[in-house]
Amino acid sequence: MNRGNSRVLSKAVDPGCFDNLAAGGLEAGESPLDCAWRELAEEAGLAPEHIARLEALGTCVTERMEPQGWHSESLTLFNVHLYPGVVPVNRDGEVMQFDLIDWPEVLRDWQNGTWTHDAACVMARAGLHALGA
Secondary structure (H helix, E strand, O other), X not given: OEEEXXXXXXXXXXXXXXEOOOOOOOOOOOOHHXXXXXXXXXXXXXXXXXXXEEEEEEEEEEEEEEOOEEEEEEEEEEEEEEOOOOOOOOOOOOEEEEEEEOHHHHHHHHHOOOEOHHHXXXXXXXXXXXXXX
16 A cells, blocks of 8 residues: 555645655755654655654656756656655645555556656655566
8 A cells, every 4th residue: 555645725736646755855955764753744744653664766867848948857766655644644735635645546547647746756656666676
């Protein structure tokens, strides 16, 4: 099962699309791991005691044309395993709701284009990781 979120309709990019549990930009001098912990707290109300395991999955680059020009972004990916019964809570107003989604739903929604570009990349990498590839 995968936990994701639905972005609020007021977001400038990909409003209403499914997104990662938490994501965000690296602050100056911040490590990717510290950024992951900060974003998990800010966007999903999750603290270290809620998380059974946080594993690094590597990086990927997403590139695409946007109305403002060419968008190229390097993503550092993590897989988050929550303890049973832990439910994320939005803290920053960027999320309409969190959902627990099984892989067939992820694939269906991915084919329908309802995931953000970045989240689709992350989900593909997480799926490959789960398969041992």
